[in-house]
Amino acid sequence: MKNTTSDIKHAASLLKSGELVAFPTETVYGLGGNALSDDAVAEIYAVKERPQFNPLIVHVRSIEDANHHAHCNTTARMLAHHFWPGPLTLVLLRRPECELSYLVSAGMDTVAVRVPAHPMAQALLHEAGIPIAAPSANRSGRISPTEASHVQEELGGRLAMILDGGPCHVGIESTVVDVTGETPIILRPGSISAKQIGDVLHCKIPLLPNLSSSSMRSPGQLASHYAPSHPVRLNATHAAADEALLAFGEHVPTGAAYTLNISKHGNLQEAAANLFRMLRALDTKDVRCIAVMPIPEDADTHALGIAINDRLKRAATPDTI
Numbered sequence: 382m383k384n385t386t387s388d389i390k391h392a393a394s395l396l397k398s399g400e401l402v403a404f405p406t407e408t409v410y411g412l413g414g415n416a417l418s419d420d421a422v423a424e425i426y427a428v429k430e431r432p433q434f435n436p437l438i439v440h441v442r443s444i445e446d447a448n449h450h451a452h453c454n455t456t457a458r459m460l461a462h463h464f465w466p467g468p469l470t471l472v473l474l475r476r477p478e479c480e481l482s483y484l485v486s487a488g489m490d491t492v493a494v495r496v497p498a499h500p501m502a503q504a505l506l507h508e509a510g511i512p513i514a515a516p517s518a519n520r521s522g523r524i525s526p527t528e529a530s531h532v533q534e535e536l537g538g539r540l541a542m543i544l545d546g547g548p549c550h551v552g553i554e555s556t557v558v559d560v561t562g563e564t565p566i567i568l569r570p571g572s573i574s575a576k577q578i579g580d581v582l583h584c585k586i587p588l589l590p591n592l593s594s595s596s597m598r599s600p601g602q603l604a605s606h607y608a609p610s611h612p613v614r615l616n617a618t619h620a621a622a623d624e625a626l627l628a629f630g631e632h633v634p635t636g637a638a639y640t641l642n643i644s645k646h647g648n649l650q651e652a653a654a655n656l657f658r659m660l661r662a663l664d665t666k667d668v669r670c671i672a673v674m675p676i677p678e679d680a681d682t683h684a685l686g687i688a689i690n691d692r693l694k695r696a697a698t699p700d701t702i
């Protein structure tokens with residue numbers, strides 16, 4: 382059941398006293414803690430079992446808040462004015478006087494910041510009046526949660542509270558852009574595309590840096606991520622009787638033990654919103670593997686397909702560390 386104003390007040394006071402609270406954003410659910418407190422941020426890493434080298438996103442109310450903690454250069458301001466509140470994260474240089482825990486930056490001199498659009502996330506930020514560090518509210522390397530029940534199943538016992546704002550309508554995590562250098566670099570593709578960013582900045586943004594260079598700049602971009610417990614087979618054009626099929630579009634092969642269609646009409650927004658929920662649902666089945674149909678990803682017409690395929694490729698990569 383969705384939470385009320387008094388629940389949000391309670392969640393804000395828990396955050397201020399150093400507890401962890403999961404909350405909805407328009408992308409996925411976040412595992413929130415006070416970004417000013419080393420103890421709270423350390424607890425986020427512990428609960429998620431997240432490697433300490435992988436920095437966290439800090440959620441703030443406004444551009445002014447972001448600029449208080451980090452340098453918002455012209456590029457950052459243009460993007461923030463255009464896309465905030467919304468599913469865009471900016472990697473900025475910390476100010477020398479920045480009070481954010483160094484743990485959110487994993488010891489680097491940068492910090493990733495975003496202003497979420499979800500009304501419950503905004504209400505929580507305003508009520509708490511502190512910056513909220515929040516990675517996706519899943520165990521490290523697993524599928525991101527898009528419903529409160531996903532958080533409950535995975536981390537329930539370890540959190541002071543889970544705010545329920547219903548299903549997340551974007552469904553995949555924010556686009557992460559490093560704007561500290563001369564040219565902005567997309568470290569993680571999301572629903573805001575390279576083309577949209579380039580249009581605002583009047584320049585061409587390289588589509589996707591290769592994985593090895595992006596993983597150096599964004600330590601969280603590991604090849605294996607979003608992993609279900611079953612193996613994942615990509616670009617499936619047929620399905621076997623011992624497979625579960627994650628389908629897309631009208632023409633779906635028959636024969637799988639279970640089939641869920643992320644968008645019967647081939648709509649990528651709908652597909653993104655359903656992706657993690659349906660992947661989770663198929664992962665509960667007793668099958669040999671999860672087969673996934675091809676998702677189109679032309680940069681101009683199917684930009685969201687790039688973000689969806691990024692998640693699927695990582696889901697299909699076996700964990701090697």
Ligand code: TXA
Binds near residue numbers: 493553
């Ligand atoms: O949509 C989202 O971004 C969600 C919601 C809850 O806001 N959050 C999210 O957080 O996806 P997380 O921690 O799961 O992913 C954060 C990504 C990671 O790939 C991390 O490496 C990168 O952002 N990141 C964070 N701080 C960074 C920094 N200072 N420099 C480079 N990359 C950074």
Ligand code: MG
Binds near residue numbers: 516517525
């Ligand atoms: Mg995550």
